[in-house]
Amino acid sequence: MEKLAGMLKRSREDWAYCARDIMGVKLDSEQEKILLSVQHEKMTSVTSGTARGKDFVTAVSSLCFLYTTPRFKNGDLISNTKVALTAPTDRQVKDIMMPEIARIHRRMVSKGFGFMAGELQSYGIKTGHEEWFLTGFKADEHNHEAWSGFHAVNTMFAVTEASGVAETIYDAIEGNLQGNSRILLVFNFNRTTGYAAKSQSSSRWKKFRLNSMNAPNVLEKKTVIPGQVDYEWVNDKVSTWCTLIQESDFNEGEGDFRWEGSCYRPNDLFRIKVLGLGPKESADTLIPRYWIELANQRWQEFVKEGFPRHDVLRLGVDVAGMGRDSSCFCPRYADFVDTLKMVHSGGKANHTEIAGITKVTLNTHADKYTGKKAMAFVDTIGEGAAIVPILAEQGMTNVYSCKFSEAATDSGGNPLTDLTGQYEFANLRAYLFWAVRDWLDPSKGSKAMLPPDDDLLQEATEARWKFQSNGKIIIEPKDDIKKRLGRSPDRFDALANTFYPSSQEAVAQDLSGVFF
Incomplete structure (x- = not known):
């Protein structure tokens, strides 16, 4: 009895142990990472290739939650648990999810844990307590009442084929994500829009991809x-x-x-x-998601090596103002971007603080490795316009005004172009955004390294571009991007600032008495 109590206690602490020793199932290393994410994280999103075990790991995760989260006192259930399995069709629930649940349930019974396994039914598992159960049903967008009974101390929603579930269903589910709650989405990435697709680029979610080519x-x-x-x-x-x-x-x-x-x-x-990837992005997507993922991978490998900063710092600064929460500092050393720094403003224009951080950052890196000054590029449309004069008064000549609305021309008035010399741009914003695209483009031999940052990923992959009638490239208005994101793309703007053209730096230096 003491051994059994020890096993159950360890199961609550380590779901990988619960799966292996209580349920008798074998997970590969990638599936086990997903299981542990569900144990510790509120929201987990998994894209998958075919027959990669996504429904199996969903079943294991659901049962671990079902069996390890209830709490009892003197035989009474004092902390109840409810688990809901759902999918776009009844067939997917009955013929795909429930057979996985049934196989694991039978293994538990055969291993002598039938006393805790509960009663297996066609669409779920019933225990001796009304407030402790697992149930499966079709995600019917016209039946919101089906979700109303899922308020519990411990609540889990597991959604398979999640890209096919209506947005209104997710609204109902999120209304129940209170207390000790979990949501697990598993799906084939067959569309790039919708709730499930967005979960793969949102900082709210812990994200995984099960690649069939990596299967054992x-x-x-x-x-x-x-x-x-x-x-x-x-x-x-x-x-x-x-x-x-x-x-x-x-x-x-x-x-x-x-x-x-x-x-x-x-x-x-x-x-x-x-x-387990999504389809290729539409032709008007500025930066494909996969390019960002490659840059993230290179960053992680570089950091492991103990990265040397032997390049000049180019600091992109996007300044928050009224109604915006944070200013963004993006430090780029040639191909390496260090972790972005966000400074909370509380919706107030904190010009002195931002100027101070900029000055300290530049002075810290000045002449440290190359004998060259670090540089800052400040967005001076809006609140940033106050930062450059403050720093100029303190003798900082290595701070540049970056106005997205300016013409995309060099010091001689000639059009700035992309790396191939083929494309011209409607304004400096379009040039800078495209410069980031060129920098990330693997076909151009990209060595770009970006820190994993879900918000930056979202912002970088959200922008759209097109040709004007005069053949120049223009980026869609910032307000359109903000509407889709639900926020301002401050991180990407700060990164784009670091690509301010060297020809314009020379002009700023020559006319420093005028600008500063």
Whole structure:
């Protein structure tokens, strides 16, 4: 009895133990990370390739929550638990989710834990307490009453095929995310809009991607985990859904990959069904999400090596004003962007504080490695216009006014262009945004390194562009981006500021007596 009590106590503390020793199931390393995320994080989002075990790990997570969160005192349930499994169709609940639940339930019974497993039913698990249960049902957008009974001390919502569930359902679910609550979304990334898609770029969520090419059965070329995707299936989809390309055409930004010594470019079906990625972004998307992910990966590898800052600091500053919460400082050293710093303003224009932080940051990095001064580029449309004069009065000649509305021309009045010299721009904002795009573009040999930052990712991938009738590139209005994001894209604006053209720096230096 003492051993059993110890096992149950450890299960509550470590869900990986609960899955392995109580439920008798085997998770691969990526699935176990998802399970532990559900244990510790409120919101978890998982995109997945085919047969990668997304429904299995959803079932394991749901049962761990069901069995480890209730609390009893003198035999009475004092902390109740309710778990809801839902999907767009009844078939997905009954024929996909519930069989996974049933298999794990049977394993628990066979291992001698039937006393805690509860009674398995067609659409859930019933225990001896009315306020402790797991239930599955179709996510019907016309039946909001179905969600009204899920107020509990411990509440979990597991949504499979989450991209097919209506937005109104998520509104109802979020209304129940109180107390010790969890929401787990699992889905094939078959669309780039909607609640599920947005969860993959929101800082509210812990995010994962189950790539079928990384499955143990595929890597080992043999059955390691029965029921998961195997090598033969992936190999067939490589030949049927991908295009064989030359090494010279390899572009990581297109999702190109190497398989058995050859290079391939995936179509959207392969991206969704195998890689767990979304379809390629529309042609008017300024920066594809995958480019940001590659820059994040390079950043993480670089940081592991103990990054040296042997390049000049270019500090982008976006200043908060009335109605905005934070100013943003973006430190870029050539290809490396250090962690962005947000300074809370409380909705007030804190000019002196922002000027002080800018000065200290520049002086700290000045002449430290290269003998060159660090530089700051301040957005001077709005509140930022007050920062440059404050610093000028203190003799700071390495602070530049960055006005997005200015013409995109060099010191001689010639148009600024992209890296290829092909495109011109409607204004400085368009030039700077496109400069970030060129910097991140894998086809241009990008070595860009960006810190993982969900808000920056959202902002960078939200902007749209188009050609004007005169052939120049323009970026959509900032207000349009703000409406979709629900906030100002301050982080991306600060990053864009760091690409202020060197020709304009020279003009600012030459006319410092006028500007400062």
